[in-house]
Amino acid sequence: MSQAQLIFIDKRNQPIKEYIVAVAASDGLNIKGIQVIASPAKGEKALLTATLKIPPLEAFQFNTPAIIKDMLANLVVGAETLSVEAFIEKASEDEAVRKSLTQSIKKLKTKLTDLISEFTDSEVLNLIRERRNDALFKLKEHDQALKGKKVVCIDIEATDICTKESADIIQVSVCDLEGNNLLNQLINPGYDIPENEKHNICTEMVKDAPFLTEAWPQIHAVLAEADIVLAYSTESDFAYLQKSAEKKLLEFDLDYNNWLDAAELSKDLIGALRWQSEKMYWFYKTPKLTDAYEKILGKPFPGDAHDALADARATVELFLAMLEKGRKSQVAVKKAPVAKETISNNPFAQAFAAAKRKK
Numbered sequence: 001m002s003q004a005q006l007i008f009i010d011k012r013n014q015p016i017k018e019y020i021v022a023v024a025a026s027d028g029l030n031i032k033g034i035q036v037i038a039s040p041a042k043g044e045k046a047l048l049t050a051t052l053k054i055p056p057l058e059a060f061q062f063n064t065p066a067i068i069k070d071m072l073a074n075l076v077v078g079a080e081t082l083s084v085e086a087f088i089e090k091a092s093e094d095e096a097v098r099k100s101l102t103q104s105i106k107k108l109k110t111k112l113t114d115l116i117s118e119f120t121d122s123e124v125l126n127l128i129r130e131r132r133n134d135a136l137f138k139l140k141e142h143d144q145a146l147k148g149k150k151v152v153c154i155d156i157e158a159t160d161i162c163t164k165e166s167a168d169i170i171q172v173s174v175c176d177l178e179g180n181n182l183l184n185q186l187i188n189p190g191y192d193i194p195e196n197e198k199h200n201i202c203t204e205m206v207k208d209a210p211f212l213t214e215a216w217p218q219i220h221a222v223l224a225e226a227d228i229v230l231a232y233s234t235e236s237d238f239a240y241l242q243k244s245a246e247k248k249l250l251e252f253d254l255d256y257n258n259w260l261d262a263a264e265l266s267k268d269l270i271g272a273l274r275w276q277s278e279k280m281y282w283f284y285k286t287p288k289l290t291d292a293y294e295k296i297l298g299k300p301f302p303g304d305a306h307d308a309l310a311d312a313r314a315t316v317e318l319f320l321a322m323l324e325k326g327r328k329s330q331v332a333v334k335k336a337p338v339a340k341e342t343i344s345n346n347p348f349a350q351a352f353a354a355a356k357r358k359k
Helices: 018-027 064-072 084-091 095-103 105-120 124-145 212-224 234-248 262-270 289-297 308-328 347-358
Strands: 005-010 029-039 048-054 075-077 080-082 151-158 169-176 181-186 228-231 259-261 273-276 281-284
Touching: 005 095, 005 105, 018 029, 018 105, 018 124, 018 273, 029 084, 048 064, 048 084, 048 105, 064 105, 075 084, 080 084, 084 095, 095 105, 124 262, 124 273, 124 308, 151 212, 151 234, 151 308, 169 212, 169 234, 169 308, 181 212, 181 308, 212 234, 228 234, 228 262, 228 308, 234 259, 259 262, 262 289, 262 308, 289 308
Parallel strands: 151 228, 228 259
Antiparallel strands: 005 029, 029 048, 048 075, 075 080, 151 169, 169 181, 273 281
């Protein structure tokens, strides 16, 4: 009778920490030193060794059995990804060995349960759950508040980032919530457009386009007539318009309070939680438009990610998908933030947070 078995190897130097849980929650994780070996018998040379990948926990609703099932379906052997069954077949051609290895899967699952429970029992996950619930509540509120309102979505391409004084607008696109094109205008900045990875617009494309001063009345009117202006990162799009108006002495009556940021909503709904080690606080990363679109809608990003009209339409589609999630959610009452928002691996930070809660 074969004594072969699957053995879980854990060569970690330290226990799982909160910031590691946060990374695993959204991105998944490869932990050095964690392996599965197919052993012919105790003390004998391994038949085959695989490394383990922990998938994004949130994608499996932090469900330990579901996470383990995915891990066993994606064992990494060199450049190959194998299911545990394929791993066993590759390990040996001896049927008795294969049978013994298969019988040991149950014991391996127990070991993996202990590992994954270190993640799924972490209080960090409560922070994520609360953030997602708050996001769904906000979306449910927006879904009601926007009924009957005229909402337009804007996207802008420019020669540089909005914080640079030299940045000039070279494309403005606006659409409605049906994706209808309300405005799609290339702008001639009056000089050769420098090469930029942020867009695909070149000098040749804008040579016959109007200057911003000529196109401004239409741009300003389309935005001013809307009840709500939607954008992915409203701060940058608004800054482009405001700074351009100041620089060229143009009319500017746009109210930032009427702008709605789809990037902030997506950050709350799917943004990855991270730990700022120097200042000791948790924060959520704002996903790129392409990433948010593909994660929330579950399909590839359409068209050109560097074209203003394509980005505006994608933002609308993303926003409507988020509204639908809020509308269909069971979140009825917004919960207060959890007291453990200040979870830290630093003992001084922990003591400070505990003292603050007692006041």
